[in-house]
Amino acid sequence: MNTQIWHGHVTRRAAVLIGCTALVLGLTGTGAQAGPRDLGRQVLGAHDGWASEGTGTTGGATADAAHVYTVSTWAEFRHALADDAGAPRIIKVDGMIDAVSEGCDAFAADGYDFQRYLADYDPAVWGHDNPVSGEQEDLRAASAAEQDKAIKANVPANTTIVGIGKGSGILGGSLQIKGVDNVILRNLTIEAPVDCFPQWDPTDDNRTGAWNSEYDGVVVYGSTHVWIDHNTLTDGRYPDSSLPSYFGKVYQQHDGLLDIVRGADHVTVSWNAFADHDKTMLIGNSDSAGPTDTGKLKVTLHHNRFEGIVERAPRVRFGQVDSYNNHFVVTGGQNFAYGFGIGASSQLYATHNALSLAPGVSVGKVLKKWNEAPLTAEHNYVNGRATDLIAVHNAEIPGETLQSGAGWTPTLRTKVDNPKAVPAIVDHRAGAGRLR
Numbered sequence: 001m002n003t004q005i006w007h008g009h010v011t012r013r014a015a016v017l018i019g020c021t022a023l024v025l026g027l028t029g030t031g032a033q034a035g036p037r038d039l040g041r042q043v044l045g046a047h048d049g050w051a052s053e054g055t056g057t058t059g060g061a062t063a064d065a066a067h068v069y070t071v072s073t074w075a076e077f078r079h080a081l082a083d084d085a086g087a088p089r090i091i092k093v094d095g096m097i098d099a100v101s102e103g104c105d106a107f108a109a110d111g112y113d114f115q116r117y118l119a120d121y122d123p124a125v126w127g128h129d130n131p132v133s134g135e136q137e138d139l140r141a142a143s144a145a146e147q148d149k150a151i152k153a154n155v156p157a158n159t160t161i162v163g164i165g166k167g168s169g170i171l172g173g174s175l176q177i178k179g180v181d182n183v184i185l186r187n188l189t190i191e192a193p194v195d196c197f198p199q200w201d202p203t204d205d206n207r208t209g210a211w212n213s214e215y216d217g218v219v220v221y222g223s224t225h226v227w228i229d230h231n232t233l234t235d236g237r238y239p240d241s242s243l244p245s246y247f248g249k250v251y252q253q254h255d256g257l258l259d260i261v262r263g264a265d266h267v268t269v270s271w272n273a274f275a276d277h278d279k280t281m282l283i284g285n286s287d288s289a290g291p292t293d294t295g296k297l298k299v300t301l302h303h304n305r306f307e308g309i310v311e312r313a314p315r316v317r318f319g320q321v322d323s324y325n326n327h328f329v330v331t332g333g334q335n336f337a338y339g340f341g342i343g344a345s346s347q348l349y350a351t352h353n354a355l356s357l358a359p360g361v362s363v364g365k366v367l368k369k370w371n372e373a374p375l376t377a378e379h380n381y382v383n384g385r386a387t388d389l390i391a392v393h394n395a396e397i398p399g400e401t402l403q404s405g406a407g408w409t410p411t412l413r414t415k416v417d418n419p420k421a422v423p424a425i426v427d428h429r430a431g432a433g434r435l436r
Contacts, residue, residue, distance in 0.1 A: 039162040039186055039435065040068065040090035044227045047412050049268030049300025049322065057225040057268070059160030059184030063088040070164070074099045074173065078153050088158040093188060095164075099151040099173035104196035107146040112139035112197075121200050123247055128207040132200055144197040144214065151193055151215065152176050155183055163187040166433030171236070178221040186229045189432045190217045191236035192277060195253045200246075210249055216256040220264045227268050232432040233257040234275040254278060256312070260319075261285040265296040269304060273431030276308040278335075284317025287344040287371070293318040294345065300412065301326055303422075305430040308334055315341030315370070316348050322410040323350040325417050327426040328366070332358035338368035340375075347406045348375040350389075354422035355382045363387060364396030376406040381419040 044057040051057040060067070067089040069080035080091045100106075117136040119125070126132065151173050155161070157180035163169050169189030177183050195213035204210035217233050220226050235254060244251050257274055259282040260267055274280055284297050297319025306313045307329035314321070323340070330336050340350060355366060363382055366389050367375075377389040390402050417425055429436070 040092060040160050042186075044184070044229075044268060045414070048414050049270065049302060049412050050266045050298040050320075051225050051227045051268035051300070052412055053225075053266050053298070055182075055225065057182055057184060057227045057266075058158075059182060059227070060088040060090040060158055061160065062158075063090045063160075068092070070094055071097065073097055074101070077170075077173075081153055081155060081159070085156065086158075089156070089160070091159065091161045093161065093163045093168045093170065095168055096171055096189065097169075097173075098171040099153075100147075100171070100194070100196075104147070104194075107143050107150060107196055109139045109142040109146070112136065112143050117200075118246060121202070123202055123209060126202060128202045128209060131203060137199075140197050140199065144195075144199075147196050148214070154178060156180055158182050160184040160186070161188065163189065163432055169232070169432060174215045175218045176221065177219065177223045177226055179223060181224045183223065183225070184227045184229070185218065185231060186227075187231065187432050187435055189232045189234075190257075191234060192217045192238075192254050192257055194238050195255070198251060198253055205249075208249075209247055211246070211252045213252050213255050216259045218258045219256075220258075220260040220267055222262045222264055224265045226264070226266070228258065228270070228272060229268070230271045230430070230432060230435050232273045232275070233277070234273075235277050239276050240278055252278075256280065256282055259283075259285065260297065260299055262289070263292045263296045265298050267299045269299065269301045271303045271426075271430045271434075273305045274307075274309060274313070275305075278310040280306070280309045280312045281314035282312055283314045283319050283321055284343065284346070287317065290318065290345065297321070300410070302414070303417075303426050303430060305329070305426050306339075307331070309339075310335050311337040311339075311368075312341055313339045315343055315368075316346040317343035318345045320347045320406075320408055321349065322413070323348065324352045324410075324413065325419070325422050325426070326353045327423050327430075328353065328355045330355075330357045330361045332360070334358075336361060336365065339366040340377075341368045341370055342373050342375055342402065344371040344373065346371075346373045346375070347408060348373075348377075349406045349408065349410055350375065350377045351379045352416050352419045352422070353380045354419045354426075355380065355387075356423060357382060362396060363389070364393045367393040367402060369393075369397075369400035369402055372403070374403040374405045374407065376404065379419060381422075384420060
């Protein structure tokens with residue numbers, strides 16, 4: 001029997017026992033598992049958000065012993081994802097694996113010179129009327145294409161990816177859950193990818209220019225039944241505060257932490273920690289995507305912690321998004337634009353959340369109106385006090401009047417905790433390494 005486990009030693013007898021354990025455990029919920037604890041065999045419980053709808057979300061829980069992998073390098077991880085297409089699989093990540101271990105220079109095309117790039121496209125030389133073009137832009141694009149190939153990892157259907165213990169996850173990689181069904185990500189620390197080759201767009205930002213970057217930590221693109229649970233997603237070693245500026249604009253090397261787009265549906269995002277990031281979570285990526293996204297993008301967010309987030313927690317278009325029992329923390333001095341973004345045809349239902357805002361932070365900025373779309377925002381607490389977020393927003397920002405009433409009521413919820421207790425509950429249990 002080929003157990004295909006690259007890290008550690010597994011005997012034939014142990015492999016058989018693993019297979020037997022899978023049969024005994026079957027598709028048990030996370031709160032009702034018997035026998036040895038194995039995160040790879042756990043599945044999403046009943047009524048736990050939109051990902052529990054219909055067939056539910058089981059990931060690779062039925063994988064046989066030959067399709068249980070333990071990986072400790074990026075190459076091993078991508079091999080495990082690509083091996084034996086179609087088979088349910090469990091991938092256990094042991095330690096922090098680095099998708100960019102050789103550094104950005106490993107992707108650079110011959111002849112690409114960043115200093116030359118800056119000189120060629122300096123607004124004093126190039127201006128703000130036309131997008132950049134020419135040799136150095138072509139070489140930048142070629143370099144970016146090499147990074148793209150190296151750091152993206154396509155996750156197949158019927159897959160569970162779990163971190164082992166408290167210190168496991170992915171540095172600089174982009175997990176692409178694209179066009180598949182039934183995927184689970186748990187107990188991973190995911191450091192946002194750093195775009196080695198951002199593009200200067202002189203026409204952006206009202207013709208003052210901006211650096212634009214690619215790569216999200218996790219992308220759910222046109223996929224269904226996805227459970228993202230007990231992970232920590234952050235800029236990690238490379239916060240925006242460490243990034244330089246060129247042409248008077250921050251050399252932005254980050255995009256999103258978690259984006260759910262292009263007709264993705266039935267997703268539960270639970271007990272995660274999102275920290276120190278700008279554009280955090282996008283649900284629906286375009287106002288013009290109605291033909292693809294209408295009736296989809298059903299997402300549940302519960303018991304997540306957001307701290308040091310500038311915006312998009314989340315920004316919503318089209319979807320019926322249920323957000324409850326999350327804890328939002330805005331500290332003194334941090335950059336804060338907004339929390340919930342109300343976008344085209346969105347139906348946000350945000351209740352029983354807790355917000356801890358530093359003195360001077362506007363409660364009205366918790367909500368941001370991008371398009372006319374009613375929402376439900378009830379039983380939310382700010383600094384321990386019940387607060388009508390819509391009423392405060394409308395009073396503080398009268399030019400962006402929001403309407404109440406999302407037009408639907410969630411039914412797929414687990415226990416709804418008292419929002420007064422949410423900070424203590426969520427801060428203690430959300431994130432990687434805190435599964436009980």
